[in-house]
Amino acid sequence: MVTGQPSYTRSVPEAPAFEVRDGVHVHRVPLGWAKGRERMTTRVAGYLRFLWGAWRVARKLVESERPKCVMTFHNPPVVGLIGAHLAVRYKLRFIYAVYDIHPDVLLATGWKLPRPLIWVWEAVNRQVFRNADAVIVLGEGMRQTLVEGKGVPIDKIKVIPPWGRPELTPMPRDSSIRQEMGIGEQDLLLLYAGNMGIMHPLDPLVDAAAALQGLPVRFLFVGNGVKRPHLVARVEKEGIGQVVFLPFQPEDRFVRLVAAADACFVVLEPGMERLAVPSRAFTFLSAGKPLITLMAPEAEIARLLVEAECGWNVTDGVALARLLRWLVQNPDELVRRALNARRVYEERFRRENAIRAYAELLEGNVTAGGWPPLKEGVGTGVLS
Numbered sequence: 156m157v158t159g160q161p162s163y164t165r166s167v168p169e170a171p172a173f174e175v176r177d178g179v180h181v182h183r184v185p186l187g188w189a190k191g192r193e194r195m196t197t198r199v200a201g202y203l204r205f206l207w208g209a210w211r212v213a214r215k216l217v218e219s220e221r222p223k224c225v226m227t228f229h230n231p232p233v234v235g236l237i238g239a240h241l242a243v244r245y246k247l248r249f250i251y252a253v254y255d256i257h258p259d260v261l262l263a264t265g266w267k268l269p270r271p272l273i274w275v276w277e278a279v280n281r282q283v284f285r286n287a288d289a290v291i292v293l294g295e296g297m298r299q300t301l302v303e304g305k306g307v308p309i310d311k312i313k314v315i316p317p318w319g320r321p322e323l324t325p326m327p328r329d330s331s332i333r334q335e336m337g338i339g340e341q342d343l344l345l346l347y348a349g350n351m352g353i354m355h356p357l358d359p360l361v362d363a364a365a366a367l368q369g370l371p372v373r374f375l376f377v378g379n380g381v382k383r384p385h386l387v388a389r390v391e392k393e394g395i396g397q398v399v400f401l402p403f404q405p406e407d408r409f410v411r412l413v414a415a416a417d418a419c420f421v422v423l424e425p426g427m428e429r430l431a432v433p434s435r436a437f438t439f440l441s442a443g444k445p446l447i448t449l450m451a452p453e454a455e456i457a458r459l460l461v462e463a464e465c466g467w468n469v470t471d472g473v474a475l476a477r478l479l480r481w482l483v484q485n486p487d488e489l490v491r492r493a494l495n496a497r498r499v500y501e502e503r504f505r506r507e508n509a510i511r512a513y514a515e516l517l518e519g520n521v522t523a524g525g526w527p528p529l530k531e532g533v534g535t536g537v538l539s
Contacts, residue, residue, distance in 0.1 A: 156181045157213050159205040164379070164403060165191040182216070184208035202231035210237050217245050224517065226250040232257055232276065235283035242286055250516065251283055252291040254317075256300055256430040263426050264353040280305065289516055291315050293432035294455045300429045313516055317434040318441070318506040321406060325443030325497055329414040336399060338415075342371045343483055345447065346416035348409065349435045351380030355422050359449055361389055362472025363479060364398050372479050374398045377412060417489055418466070418482075419444045421456060425470075428454035437504050440465065443497035445489055449475065465496035 160183050161167040167190065174181050185208065189201035217225070225247045227238035235251050242249035258268060258276045284290065284305060290312045292298050298314055301307040330340060338344055351357055357376075364374045376386065379402060390398045404412065413419070419439040423431070428451055436456050439446055446466030448457050460466035469475045482489060 157184065157209050157216070158182070159184050159201070159209075160186050160190075162186050162190040162201055182212050184212060205231055206234060206237070209234065213237060213241060217241055217247070221245075222247065224248040224250065226252065226517075229253045229255060229257065233279050235287075236279050239283045239286035242288075248288045249286055250289045250291065251287040253297065253301070254293055254431070254434075256297060256305075259300070259304075260354065260427065260430050263430060264424060266353070284311075287311065289313055291513075291516070293317055293434070294428075296429040296455060297432065313512070315509055315512045315516075316504055317432070317437050318504055318509045319438035319500070320434065321410065321438060322506050323410060323413060323438060323442035325493070326410075326414040329411045332408075332411045332415045336375070338373050339371065342373050343418075343479065343486075344373050344375060344416050345418055345420060345479070346375050346377065346412060346444075347420040347422070348377040348404075348412065349433075351376070351378055351382040351386065353381065354424050354427050354431060355380070355382065356424050356449060357382055357386055357422060358389075359469075359472035359475060360420060360422070361386060361393075361395065361398065363475040364390075364395050365393055366472070366476040367479060368395065368397065370480070370483060372397060372483065375401070375412065375416070377401045377409070378403055413439065413442050413444060416444060417486075418447050421446050421448045421450075423448075423450040423454060423456075425451040428457075432456070437500065440496045440500040440504065443493050443500075445492035445496050447475070447478070459499070463495055463499040465492050465499050 156179055158181065161170055170183055171181075172183050172185070184205050186201050186204050189197055189204050191197050213225075216222075225238045225241050226249070227235045229235065229252065238249050238251065241247060258266075258273055261268060262273070284301070284307045288311070290301065290307060292301065292312060292314055293316055295314060298309070298312045301312055302309050333340070333342075333344065347357070347360060349355075360374060360376075364372075374397060376383075376398065377400075383400070387400055390400075401412075421433045421436040421439070423433050433456060436446060436448070446456070446460055448454070448460060448466065448468045449470065450457050450468065452458070452468060452470070454468075457468035460468055467478055469478055
Protein backbone atom coordinates (compact mmCIF):
# COMPACT_ATOMS: atom_id res chain seq x y z
CA MET A 156 0.00 0.00 0.00
CA VAL A 157 1.19 3.49 -0.92
CA THR A 158 -0.58 6.16 1.10
CA GLY A 159 0.07 9.62 2.52
CA GLN A 160 1.06 10.64 5.99
CA PRO A 161 -1.97 11.42 8.20
CA SER A 162 -3.06 14.92 7.26
CA TYR A 163 -6.73 15.45 8.16
CA THR A 164 -5.75 18.00 10.81
CA ARG A 165 -2.65 20.12 11.25
CA SER A 166 -1.80 18.60 14.62
CA VAL A 167 -2.06 14.92 13.66
CA PRO A 168 1.21 13.11 14.51
CA GLU A 169 3.41 11.49 11.88
CA ALA A 170 3.08 7.76 11.29
CA PRO A 171 6.02 5.49 10.36
CA ALA A 172 7.29 6.05 6.84
CA PHE A 173 7.21 2.26 6.41
CA GLU A 174 5.62 -0.50 8.46
CA VAL A 175 4.14 -3.95 8.07
CA ARG A 176 0.59 -4.30 9.38
CA ASP A 177 -1.06 -7.73 9.25
CA GLY A 178 1.25 -8.68 6.41
CA VAL A 179 0.57 -5.50 4.41
CA HIS A 180 3.61 -3.39 3.54
CA VAL A 181 2.57 0.23 4.08
CA HIS A 182 4.63 3.01 2.45
CA ARG A 183 3.70 6.57 3.51
CA VAL A 184 4.47 9.59 1.38
CA PRO A 185 5.57 12.68 3.39
CA LEU A 186 3.37 15.78 2.99
CA GLY A 187 5.54 18.29 4.87
CA TRP A 188 3.61 21.35 5.97
CA ALA A 189 0.59 20.54 3.75
CA LYS A 190 -1.69 19.22 6.51
CA GLY A 191 -5.23 20.18 7.46
CA ARG A 192 -8.43 20.81 5.53
CA GLU A 193 -9.27 24.34 6.62
CA ARG A 194 -7.62 26.04 3.62
CA MET A 195 -8.08 24.89 0.04
CA THR A 196 -4.53 25.95 -0.85
CA THR A 197 -3.19 23.60 1.82
CA ARG A 198 -5.33 20.74 0.55
CA VAL A 199 -4.23 21.26 -3.05
CA ALA A 200 -0.58 21.43 -1.98
CA GLY A 201 -1.03 18.18 -0.07
CA TYR A 202 -2.64 16.52 -3.08
CA LEU A 203 0.22 17.54 -5.37
CA ARG A 204 2.90 16.42 -2.92
CA PHE A 205 1.16 13.07 -2.50
CA LEU A 206 0.63 12.50 -6.22
CA TRP A 207 4.29 13.15 -7.03
CA GLY A 208 5.55 11.06 -4.12
CA ALA A 209 3.05 8.24 -4.73
CA TRP A 210 4.02 8.03 -8.40
CA ARG A 211 7.70 7.67 -7.55
CA VAL A 212 7.16 5.10 -4.79
CA ALA A 213 4.58 3.06 -6.70
CA ARG A 214 6.71 2.88 -9.84
CA LYS A 215 9.70 1.59 -7.86
CA LEU A 216 7.53 -0.98 -6.09
CA VAL A 217 6.03 -2.23 -9.34
CA GLU A 218 9.47 -2.61 -10.87
CA SER A 219 10.88 -4.45 -7.85
CA GLU A 220 7.87 -6.49 -6.65
CA ARG A 221 6.12 -7.22 -9.96
CA PRO A 222 2.51 -7.33 -8.65
CA LYS A 223 -0.29 -8.69 -10.80
CA CYS A 224 -2.83 -5.98 -9.95
CA VAL A 225 -2.94 -2.33 -8.96
CA MET A 226 -5.90 -0.69 -7.22
CA THR A 227 -6.41 3.02 -6.65
CA PHE A 228 -9.05 5.07 -4.93
CA HIS A 229 -10.54 8.30 -6.26
CA ASN A 230 -8.94 10.82 -3.94
CA PRO A 231 -6.87 12.89 -4.32
CA PRO A 232 -8.22 13.76 -7.76
CA VAL A 233 -6.44 12.10 -10.71
CA VAL A 234 -4.69 9.50 -8.50
CA GLY A 235 -6.44 6.94 -10.70
CA LEU A 236 -4.25 8.12 -13.57
CA ILE A 237 -1.24 6.69 -11.73
CA GLY A 238 -2.92 3.30 -11.50
CA ALA A 239 -4.04 3.42 -15.12
CA HIS A 240 -0.53 4.29 -16.32
CA LEU A 241 1.11 1.57 -14.23
CA ALA A 242 -1.44 -0.95 -15.49
CA VAL A 243 -0.75 -0.16 -19.15
CA ARG A 244 3.02 0.15 -18.85
CA TYR A 245 3.56 -2.97 -16.76
CA LYS A 246 0.60 -5.04 -18.00
CA LEU A 247 -1.21 -5.14 -14.66
CA ARG A 248 -4.87 -5.58 -13.88
CA PHE A 249 -6.36 -2.31 -12.64
CA ILE A 250 -9.22 -1.79 -10.19
CA TYR A 251 -10.52 1.73 -9.57
CA ALA A 252 -12.56 2.41 -6.41
CA VAL A 253 -14.74 5.51 -6.81
CA TYR A 254 -16.14 6.76 -3.49
CA ASP A 255 -17.15 10.21 -4.84
CA ILE A 256 -17.63 11.16 -8.50
CA HIS A 257 -15.55 14.23 -9.38
CA PRO A 258 -15.65 16.91 -10.69
CA ASP A 259 -19.42 16.37 -10.62
CA VAL A 260 -19.57 16.71 -6.82
CA LEU A 261 -17.90 20.11 -6.93
CA LEU A 262 -20.05 21.39 -9.79
CA ALA A 263 -23.25 20.14 -8.13
CA THR A 264 -22.43 22.07 -4.96
CA GLY A 265 -21.85 25.38 -6.71
CA TRP A 266 -18.10 25.46 -7.30
CA LYS A 267 -17.10 27.68 -10.21
CA LEU A 268 -14.35 25.74 -11.96
CA PRO A 269 -12.66 27.01 -15.14
CA ARG A 270 -13.91 25.21 -18.23
CA PRO A 271 -10.39 24.10 -19.29
CA LEU A 272 -9.92 22.48 -15.87
CA ILE A 273 -13.24 20.63 -16.17
CA TRP A 274 -12.31 19.45 -19.68
CA VAL A 275 -8.92 18.15 -18.52
CA TRP A 276 -10.43 16.49 -15.45
CA GLU A 277 -13.09 14.71 -17.51
CA ALA A 278 -10.47 13.60 -20.03
CA VAL A 279 -8.42 12.09 -17.21
CA ASN A 280 -11.56 10.32 -15.92
CA ARG A 281 -12.28 8.86 -19.34
CA GLN A 282 -8.73 7.54 -19.58
CA VAL A 283 -8.89 5.98 -16.12
CA PHE A 284 -12.29 4.36 -16.69
CA ARG A 285 -11.20 3.05 -20.08
CA ASN A 286 -8.12 1.34 -18.63
CA ALA A 287 -9.85 -0.05 -15.52
CA ASP A 288 -10.71 -3.74 -15.53
CA ALA A 289 -13.25 -3.11 -12.76
CA VAL A 290 -14.76 -0.03 -11.10
CA ILE A 291 -16.07 -0.10 -7.52
CA VAL A 292 -18.81 2.29 -6.36
CA LEU A 293 -20.68 2.56 -3.06
CA GLY A 294 -24.26 2.59 -4.30
CA GLU A 295 -26.66 2.01 -7.17
CA GLY A 296 -27.12 5.73 -7.76
CA MET A 297 -23.40 6.09 -8.40
CA ARG A 298 -23.42 3.10 -10.75
CA GLN A 299 -26.26 4.65 -12.74
CA THR A 300 -24.34 7.93 -13.02
CA LEU A 301 -21.22 6.21 -14.36
CA VAL A 302 -23.21 4.21 -16.89
CA GLU A 303 -25.46 7.01 -18.12
CA GLY A 304 -23.20 10.02 -17.64
CA LYS A 305 -19.68 8.66 -18.11
CA GLY A 306 -20.21 5.82 -20.55
CA VAL A 307 -18.69 3.17 -18.29
CA PRO A 308 -19.86 -0.34 -19.29
CA ILE A 309 -22.23 -1.66 -16.65
CA ASP A 310 -20.44 -5.01 -16.47
CA LYS A 311 -17.29 -3.20 -15.29
CA ILE A 312 -19.02 -1.74 -12.24
CA LYS A 313 -19.36 -3.49 -8.89
CA VAL A 314 -21.41 -2.00 -6.03
CA ILE A 315 -19.78 -2.63 -2.63
CA PRO A 316 -21.29 -0.58 0.22
CA PRO A 317 -18.89 0.66 2.90
CA TRP A 318 -18.80 -0.81 6.36
CA GLY A 319 -18.68 1.23 9.54
CA ARG A 320 -15.29 2.79 10.12
CA PRO A 321 -14.91 2.40 13.00
CA GLU A 322 -17.25 -0.57 13.15
CA LEU A 323 -18.95 -0.37 16.54
CA THR A 324 -21.24 -2.49 18.65
CA PRO A 325 -24.23 -1.27 20.67
CA MET A 326 -23.19 0.04 24.09
CA PRO A 327 -25.08 1.31 27.13
CA ARG A 328 -25.69 5.05 27.14
CA ASP A 329 -22.53 6.88 28.26
CA SER A 330 -24.00 9.02 31.05
CA SER A 331 -20.66 10.33 32.30
CA ILE A 332 -19.82 12.12 29.07
CA ARG A 333 -23.33 13.59 28.98
CA GLN A 334 -22.79 14.94 32.50
CA GLU A 335 -19.42 16.32 31.44
CA MET A 336 -21.16 18.37 28.73
CA GLY A 337 -24.06 19.39 30.96
CA ILE A 338 -26.61 17.26 29.13
CA GLY A 339 -29.35 15.77 31.29
CA GLU A 340 -30.45 12.16 31.24
CA GLN A 341 -33.90 13.19 30.01
CA ASP A 342 -32.53 15.38 27.21
CA LEU A 343 -32.77 14.16 23.62
CA LEU A 344 -29.14 14.25 22.40
CA LEU A 345 -28.63 14.38 18.65
CA LEU A 346 -25.15 13.90 17.17
CA TYR A 347 -23.67 15.12 13.92
CA ALA A 348 -20.11 13.85 13.52
CA GLY A 349 -17.96 14.23 10.43
CA ASN A 350 -16.97 16.70 7.78
CA MET A 351 -18.94 19.95 7.54
CA GLY A 352 -18.30 20.42 3.85
CA ILE A 353 -19.87 21.34 0.57
CA MET A 354 -22.03 18.20 0.35
CA HIS A 355 -23.57 18.66 3.80
CA PRO A 356 -26.73 20.80 4.29
CA LEU A 357 -26.32 21.67 7.98
CA ASP A 358 -28.23 24.94 8.29
CA PRO A 359 -31.57 23.08 8.60
CA LEU A 360 -30.23 21.43 11.76
CA VAL A 361 -29.54 24.87 13.22
CA ASP A 362 -33.00 26.01 12.04
CA ALA A 363 -34.54 23.16 14.03
CA ALA A 364 -32.41 23.93 17.08
CA ALA A 365 -33.61 27.54 17.00
CA ALA A 366 -37.22 26.44 16.72
CA LEU A 367 -36.90 24.02 19.65
CA GLN A 368 -35.37 26.34 22.24
CA GLY A 369 -36.85 25.60 25.63
CA LEU A 370 -37.42 21.91 24.88
CA PRO A 371 -35.09 19.17 26.21
CA VAL A 372 -33.34 18.71 22.86
CA ARG A 373 -29.56 19.12 22.47
CA PHE A 374 -27.51 19.22 19.26
CA LEU A 375 -23.84 18.16 19.23
CA PHE A 376 -21.69 18.90 16.18
CA VAL A 377 -18.31 17.14 16.05
CA GLY A 378 -15.84 17.82 13.25
CA ASN A 379 -14.47 20.54 11.00
CA GLY A 380 -14.92 21.76 7.47
CA VAL A 381 -15.58 24.83 5.37
CA LYS A 382 -19.13 25.28 6.78
CA ARG A 383 -18.19 25.10 10.44
CA PRO A 384 -17.22 28.81 10.91
CA HIS A 385 -20.56 29.90 9.43
CA LEU A 386 -22.51 27.54 11.69
CA VAL A 387 -20.65 28.60 14.83
CA ALA A 388 -21.13 32.29 13.99
CA ARG A 389 -24.83 31.76 13.35
CA VAL A 390 -25.39 29.93 16.66
CA GLU A 391 -23.58 32.69 18.55
CA LYS A 392 -25.40 35.51 16.73
CA GLU A 393 -28.85 33.97 17.26
CA GLY A 394 -28.12 32.92 20.85
CA ILE A 395 -29.05 29.28 20.33
CA GLY A 396 -28.02 27.78 23.64
CA GLN A 397 -28.64 24.10 23.04
CA VAL A 398 -25.98 23.58 20.36
CA VAL A 399 -22.42 22.44 21.16
CA PHE A 400 -19.48 22.30 18.75
CA LEU A 401 -16.43 20.08 19.23
CA PRO A 402 -13.44 19.51 16.91
CA PHE A 403 -12.57 16.07 15.58
CA GLN A 404 -12.17 13.72 18.53
CA PRO A 405 -9.81 10.80 19.22
CA GLU A 406 -11.48 7.52 18.32
CA ASP A 407 -12.04 6.40 21.91
CA ARG A 408 -13.82 9.64 22.76
CA PHE A 409 -15.79 9.58 19.50
CA VAL A 410 -17.07 6.12 20.44
CA ARG A 411 -18.21 7.46 23.80
CA LEU A 412 -20.03 10.37 22.14
CA VAL A 413 -21.87 7.95 19.85
CA ALA A 414 -22.82 5.86 22.88
CA ALA A 415 -24.15 8.99 24.61
CA ALA A 416 -26.36 10.03 21.68
CA ASP A 417 -30.01 9.08 21.22
CA ALA A 418 -29.92 9.45 17.43
CA CYS A 419 -27.39 10.51 14.80
CA PHE A 420 -27.64 12.85 11.83
CA VAL A 421 -26.54 12.02 8.29
CA VAL A 422 -27.01 14.75 5.69
CA LEU A 423 -26.50 15.03 1.93
CA GLU A 424 -27.36 17.78 -0.52
CA PRO A 425 -30.23 16.86 -2.88
CA GLY A 426 -28.86 15.50 -6.14
CA MET A 427 -25.68 14.25 -4.49
CA GLU A 428 -27.19 10.78 -3.99
CA ARG A 429 -26.11 9.98 -7.56
CA LEU A 430 -22.54 11.05 -6.87
CA ALA A 431 -21.69 9.92 -3.33
CA VAL A 432 -22.82 7.78 -0.38
CA PRO A 433 -22.41 9.17 3.19
CA SER A 434 -20.26 6.45 4.75
CA ARG A 435 -20.65 7.72 8.33
CA ALA A 436 -24.19 6.33 8.25
CA PHE A 437 -22.78 2.81 8.47
CA THR A 438 -20.76 3.57 11.61
CA PHE A 439 -23.90 4.82 13.34
CA LEU A 440 -25.90 1.80 12.18
CA SER A 441 -23.21 -0.54 13.50
CA ALA A 442 -23.55 1.15 16.91
CA GLY A 443 -27.28 0.52 16.87
CA LYS A 444 -28.20 4.20 16.61
CA PRO A 445 -31.31 5.31 14.74
CA LEU A 446 -30.53 7.75 11.95
CA ILE A 447 -32.14 11.06 11.12
CA THR A 448 -31.22 11.86 7.55
CA LEU A 449 -31.69 15.09 5.68
CA MET A 450 -31.50 14.27 1.99
CA ALA A 451 -33.61 13.53 -1.07
CA PRO A 452 -36.22 10.82 -0.35
CA GLU A 453 -34.94 8.76 -3.28
CA ALA A 454 -31.42 8.54 -1.80
CA GLU A 455 -30.45 4.95 -0.97
CA ILE A 456 -29.82 5.68 2.72
CA ALA A 457 -33.18 7.48 3.03
CA ARG A 458 -35.00 4.57 1.40
CA LEU A 459 -33.20 2.13 3.69
CA LEU A 460 -34.49 3.96 6.78
CA VAL A 461 -38.06 3.72 5.54
CA GLU A 462 -37.82 0.06 4.52
CA ALA A 463 -36.01 -1.16 7.65
CA GLU A 464 -37.63 1.33 10.07
CA CYS A 465 -34.25 2.26 11.53
CA GLY A 466 -34.66 6.02 11.36
CA TRP A 467 -36.38 8.94 9.67
CA ASN A 468 -35.73 11.12 6.66
CA VAL A 469 -36.66 14.82 6.51
CA THR A 470 -36.08 17.43 3.83
CA ASP A 471 -35.93 20.71 5.76
CA GLY A 472 -35.60 22.26 9.20
CA VAL A 473 -39.35 22.60 9.71
CA ALA A 474 -39.92 18.89 9.20
CA LEU A 475 -36.96 18.11 11.44
CA ALA A 476 -38.31 20.26 14.28
CA ARG A 477 -41.70 18.57 13.92
CA LEU A 478 -40.09 15.12 14.13
CA LEU A 479 -38.02 16.02 17.19
CA ARG A 480 -41.04 17.38 19.04
CA TRP A 481 -42.74 14.04 18.40
CA LEU A 482 -39.69 12.06 19.58
CA VAL A 483 -39.60 14.02 22.84
CA GLN A 484 -43.10 12.66 23.46
CA ASN A 485 -42.39 9.16 22.10
CA PRO A 486 -38.92 8.07 23.30
CA ASP A 487 -39.82 4.38 23.01
CA GLU A 488 -39.75 4.74 19.23
CA LEU A 489 -36.03 5.56 19.45
CA VAL A 490 -35.43 2.26 21.24
CA ARG A 491 -37.34 0.26 18.64
CA ARG A 492 -35.56 1.84 15.71
CA ALA A 493 -32.19 1.46 17.42
CA LEU A 494 -32.71 -2.31 17.49
CA ASN A 495 -33.64 -2.25 13.81
CA ALA A 496 -30.51 -0.21 13.01
CA ARG A 497 -28.20 -2.87 14.41
CA ARG A 498 -30.20 -5.66 12.79
CA VAL A 499 -30.01 -4.19 9.30
CA TYR A 500 -26.30 -3.51 9.72
CA GLU A 501 -25.56 -7.09 10.71
CA GLU A 502 -27.64 -8.44 7.84
CA ARG A 503 -26.31 -6.21 5.06
CA PHE A 504 -23.28 -4.09 5.87
CA ARG A 505 -20.85 -5.90 8.15
CA ARG A 506 -17.15 -5.54 7.44
CA GLU A 507 -16.84 -9.22 6.60
CA ASN A 508 -19.45 -8.85 3.85
CA ALA A 509 -17.62 -5.99 2.17
CA ILE A 510 -14.22 -7.67 2.47
CA ARG A 511 -15.63 -10.82 0.91
CA ALA A 512 -16.91 -8.78 -2.04
CA TYR A 513 -13.51 -7.11 -2.51
CA ALA A 514 -11.77 -10.49 -2.28
CA GLU A 515 -14.08 -12.00 -4.89
CA LEU A 516 -13.41 -9.09 -7.20
CA LEU A 517 -9.66 -9.42 -6.77
CA GLU A 518 -9.90 -13.15 -7.36
CA GLY A 519 -11.71 -12.56 -10.61
CA ASN A 520 -15.09 -14.12 -9.85
CA VAL A 521 -17.18 -11.04 -10.64
CA THR A 522 -16.25 -9.43 -13.95
CA ALA A 523 -17.60 -10.80 -17.21
CA GLY A 524 -15.49 -13.73 -18.34
CA GLY A 525 -13.62 -13.73 -15.02
CA TRP A 526 -9.95 -13.40 -14.27
CA PRO A 527 -7.80 -16.38 -13.37
CA PRO A 528 -7.45 -16.59 -9.56
CA LEU A 529 -4.44 -14.82 -8.11
CA LYS A 530 -1.75 -17.25 -7.07
CA GLU A 531 -0.73 -17.44 -3.45
CA GLY A 532 1.95 -14.87 -2.73
CA VAL A 533 1.10 -12.69 -5.73
CA GLY A 534 0.73 -9.12 -4.60
CA THR A 535 -1.74 -6.34 -5.16
CA GLY A 536 -0.62 -2.73 -4.98
CA VAL A 537 -3.00 -0.14 -3.53
CA LEU A 538 -2.74 3.63 -3.87
CA SER A 539 -4.77 5.48 -1.24
